[in-house]
Structures are given as C-alpha cells and as structure tokens.
Amino acid sequence: MGKEIIQVDQKVPILKGIPLSIQHMFAMFSASVLVPTIFHINPAIVLLMNGIGTLLFILITKGKAPAYLGSSFAFISPVLIILADKTKGFSHALGGFIVVGALICVLAIVIRFFGTKWIDIVLPPAAMGAVVALIGLELAGSAASMGGLILSDTYKAIDWRNVVVFIVTLAIAVFGSVLFRKFFSAIPVLIAIIGGYLISWPLGLVDVTPIQKAPIFSIPNFSTPVFDINSIIIIVPATLVIVSEHIGHQLVTSEIVGRDLIKDPGLHRSLLADGISTMLSGFCGSVPTTTYGENIGVMAITKVYSVYVIGGAAVFSMVISFLGKVTAAIQTIPSPVMGGVSFLLYGMIAASGLRILVDAKVDYSNSRNIALTAVVMVTGLSGAFIQLGSVQLKGMALAAVVGMVMSLIFYVLDHFHLTNDYEE
Template identity: 35%
Template sequence: MNAAFSPKTILTGAQMLFVAFGALVLVPLLTGLDANVALFTAGAGTLAFQWITRGQVPVFLASSFAFIAPIIACNQLYGTAATMGALMAAGGAYMILSVLVRLKGTDMLHRVLPPVVVGPVIMVIGLALAPVAVNMAMGKSGDGSAQLVAYDHAIWISMLALCATLLTAVFGKGIWRLVPILAGVFVGYMCALFLGVVEFSAVQQASWVAAPAFTAPEFKWQAIAFMIPVAIAPAIEHIGDMMAISHVTGKDFLKKPGLHRTLMGDGVATTLAASVGGPPNTTYSEVTGAVMLTKNFNPRVMTWTAIIAVVLAFIGKMGAVLQTIPVPVMGGIMILLFGSIAVVGLKTLFKAHIDVSEPRNLVIIALILVLGIGGMQIGGNEFALQGVSLCAIFGILLNLILPPAQSESQN
C-alpha cells in the first residue's frame, strides 16, 4: 500500500487536527465568524500551501490569533463583509512580502521590521483585548454592556477553564501538553453543563450535513488600510515557525522550498480563507510540537489533516455544538491566551538583546505600547487609524527616521 494512503498516515493526520482543533475554532468563536467555515478554510489553505511549497513542509495552517483584536474592531467599524475584504488585502501583503524576500532577501525584512518594532506590536495584539477577556470571564459581553451568564456561575466556569488550560500546559505529558486550549474548553464546558447554563436548542435544529455559512467579501479602502499593518506580526511569526520546523526535521525550509514560497503559501491561504468568510491562516506551532513528538516528518500527514478538516466542516451539528460553548469558558482561556501573546512579544525583545535604556529604543517601544493599548485614534468617520494598525505604522516610521542607537552605531 502507498505510504500516503496507509491507515497510520491517515490516523496521524487526524491526531494533528486534534492538536490544532481547540485553537482553530477558538478564533471564529471569539470573533463571531463561522467555526465550520474556519475548519474548511484551514483545510483548503493547508492544501494550497502544500501545492505552492511543492509538498515539502510538514505544517498545518489554521486560524491566526494575531488577527483576533483587529477582526473584532474592524467588524464593529466596517462590518463583516468589509473585514473579509480587508483580510484578503492582508493576505495580499504577505504575497508582496514574498516577492520582496525573493528579490532582496530576508535582510530587507529585518531592516524594516526589526525586533524593537515587532516585539511591542505583538505585545499590543495580546494586551489590547485584556478587558474583553476579563469581561467574558465574568459572564459579560466583550464590551461589558450586558451580563450574559450570572456572575456567580461565570466565575466558577471561567476559573476552572483557566486552571485546566494552564495545568495542562505546564504539567501535561506527551500529546496532552500540546492541547491546553482543548482541555480548558472541555473542563469549562463540563462545569457549565453542571450549572445548567448551556442551551442546546440550536443543536437540535441544525442539520447533520450542511454547507458552511460562507460569506462574500466587500472591499472598503478604510477597512483595508486598517488591517494591512496587522500582517506585520504574523509575517515575522511565520519566519520563526519555519525556523522551528526546520530545526525539528533537520531540513532548511528557508532555503528549500525557500522563505519566499512559504510566505506566498501563507498569503494565498489567508486570501482564500477571507474570500469565503474564514479567519486568516497561519502555521501552527502546536502542530510543529506534535511533529517533533511523533517524529513523523512526512508532509503527506498534513494533507490528511487538511482533508479531514474540510470533511468535518460540512457536519452542521458540529458548528452548532461549538456555538453552545458559554462566554465564561472562552473568557477564562482568553485570560491566559492574550497574556501569552504579550509574552511572545516580550521574548522577541529579550532574544534580540534590545537595550530598553537607549533613548531611541525606549521611544519606539513606549509609543507603540501606549498608542496601541490606549486606543489612540487618528482620523475621523471616513477613515481612521487605531489600535495595532496605528502603532505598527508609528513604530516602522520611527525606526526608519530615528538615528541608530549608540550601541548599534559603535558596532
């Protein structure tokens, strides 16, 4: 039997989807998108990535956490259809980066987007949504305007979900250490069932087999200008993920098939996802960890992961069950999730040995953090820059305009 069609390869592919599943569906559940569409676009995006990279890289692409805050904000400002159009443009920005990397090499990318800019931008992505996480953990809507679940019940549900997530992440062994979000959702959901706050009417009405609720994009230049700068953080994260999977497999994927091809694959996958109403795609470090654990480096495994994801997307009741997960379950997990994203940004600064006492570095980092987290807005009703997009642009401009730090100029 062909190894690509062997039961072992198919089962390993299913296991990889199990590892990615919690994070994959969390993004649409938090942003109001359809979870079944996210499953479909994760599978379709992974297949597109494999085609572009000639089936050489064993990675799985799915919902990107970096876009959670921008999607929520863009939805409120411009609507879902315009947000999808903006996300397609963000995927286009990946493709442009891919072409620039092919023509100029990776040094160009690091000059425009050094750690002193990327680190604090990633921190903003995590911390900007801290109030949303806390509100949801207390049973409120994200903006705190409505109490969806009684506080006495919500705090138990959210804290148990949080504890299960962090305990699995810290003390889990083997494959279980790679699924902390799934563990948190399960424990929180069981608690919610016990307290009687889960509503099943939507599940009873849903069909077993149904097409995902695809959404057509709409293009508004205001939404596009708002979203494109957000692509900075996941693009840099993509490079790190490629380096990680290269280290795990002992192959240099930055050279073959090349970073330009992997960036292009990510961009096409994101544009494809947004064109039908799905969240942007990114490579999953959880799946990279699973590859390291299983020692199965065959990219065909990810083909089966993608195929299984596409098939599951057409099970209507699955999406309905996911929608029954109460707000406090998500809130408890988000507290740890958004804090973890901020720590990744901090790690970026530490790893690059950025001297924050240097006035130049201090100014760039301080302005990015305050403009991004503080909610500064520049513009009016027709067009406004705010949040991650505003602070990213400020960071890039300051880095290009300000003279090098003394420690850099002496080297």
C-alpha cells in the same frame, strides 16, 4: 534515549500517522474555532478553508515547510470595530481580508526578487517580537470580558456561574499543560473546553436547541465579500502584524526542525501561500489564516515534523466542517468557557513574541533595542491612536508602523555613523 525524530519530508505509516494528525488538529482546533465564534459566524467554513489553506501551503512550499494555517488573531480588533458599526457586517471585513492577502502576495514577489536582508532593517527582532507579543496583550481585556470577569455591554453584573466556569476552564488548561502525559499533554486546551462545557450544563449556561435543530451533515455557509474603502482601511494595517508573525514563526520553526526555511523553500514561497490562503478565505466567507504557534509547539514536543502528518490534520479539519451537529455544538459553547481558554491562548501568543526576542538573542544593553521594544509595547497598549479620516490606527497596527519608522531612522543614523555605538 530521546524521542524519535520524524523529519519534514519523511512519510509516516498510516496507523501511526492518523493519531499524529488528529493530535495536530486538536492543537489548532480550539484557537482556530475561537476566532469565528467571536465574530458570530459558523466555524464550519473556517475549518474547511483552514484545511484547504494548509494543503495549499504544503503544495506551494514544495513540502519543505511544516506549518498549519489556522485562524489569525491579528484581525480580531479591526473586525470588531467594523461589526460595531450597525450599518456594516462581516461581509465588509471579507473585502479587507482579500486586499490583505493580495498585499502579502505582492510582498512575497518583492522578496523573491530582492531577497530578505531588508527585513532586519524594517523590522529587527527587537521590534518584531514586541509586535507579535501585542497580538495577545491587546486582546487580554476581551478574554476577561468574555469570561464575565468585568462589566460590559454583555455582562451588566458579575454572575458567579460565569466566574466558576471561567476559573475551572482556565485551571484545566493551565494545569493540564503541566500535568497531562503522552497524547493528552498535546491537547490541554481542547480538554479544557470540554471540561468547561460540561460544567456549564448543570449551571444552565448551555442552550442545546441549535444542536437539536442542526442536520447531521451540512454544507459550510459560504458568503461573498463587500469591498468598502473604510472597512479596508481599518483591516489593512493588520498586514504588518501578519507578516511579522509569519516571519517570526518561520524563524522559530527553522530552529526546531534544524533547517533554514527562510532560504529553502524560501520566505517568498511561504508568504505567497499565506497570502493566497487569506485571499481565498475572504472570497469564501472565512477569516484570514496564519501559521499556527500551537502546531509549532506540538512539533517541538513530539519531534514529529512531517508535512504528511500536518496534511492529514488539514484533511480531518475539512471533514469536520461538513458535520452539522458538530459545528452546531461548537457554537453553543458558553462565553465563559471561551474566555477561560482565550485567557491562556492570548498569553501564549504574547509569549511567542517574547520567544522571538529570546531566540534572536536581542541585546538589551544596546540602547536602540530597548528603545524599540519599549516604544512599540507602550504604543500598542497605551490606547494612543492616529486618526485617518474616519478611521483610527491604533493598538498593534499603530505599534507596527511606529516600530518600522523607528527602525528605518536608526538605520539611517547608523549609515552616517551618528549613533553612540561608534563612540570610542
């Protein structure tokens, strides 16, 4: 007999709902905290805004679309470019986040009035899956760098302690996802962070001073945005990735829960919620949000789709954001630990892009599909760039633009029956 299915709109008894909500929180926790850790900002504000964003998402989608809004990985590369400029800081990136959120809201309004058929023209699955995969693949080098496996500005030489912590953390995450049972099978990444953290202590890689100085309770650090045109230009192209990822996640979730979420509550509602959440995060000093694949995976494993459970996870996230010593402890996690975890997480993100290709049953005997995926992937990984004034458009952002242009050209060629698909 299979697992009991708890549907999207089904309420769960509180004694059962609490552990299920904690499970969802654990699923998003590691990845969501990783982003602010990379940006060197306090994770507390991110946990707070992620929780608020998730509750807004549930409200705007009328409780019909189960999704957790966590920290988006799509903005890591552009934000690091901004932070590399010593004249700028994270506040300059916040202005870009707000603009991106506004653009997503505009797109949601366009979809509301013009429908969703145009999406398959501009970003067909062969291009969309490749773009989502690039989110993880483009960041693979930074995972190795955090782990101390390659020489960088941070690590001038390979330290065996970093390598040990990295390998142990990665091993726990990988084998835990395969071997852990029941509740623990849903939180191998969190267990890996704890394991790596404990291993780091006797190796002298943990500084507990911030924990000792932190108060038990604290108010998350809010900060205001700076609207800088150059920073905005760097950030805005990631909008393409966010939208692609969002649509892909909604399609995958639709298959899992057995409902067409693109039609009901509608892609316009879920995108609007994502856009508003990202704008709100920008105004408060947090990072952009996106629907989380980790939580989609939890739903697939547990067969629990209830928005009430996900809403409970959002509340737990908000509560944790006010616990000063907990957030301080998170900030003391050594880079090799986060490197080991991100090694797997980035691969999981890349795999989610491949899943879009598989679920959409992309036919690679069709020349245009293989050309779309091939060119998008190579563009994103080749290091190619386009110079726009003082800004470089490269990586996944450039790949998304190239994919859209190619898709539109193929559409025009099809319209005039010029492709060899029409050859007898």
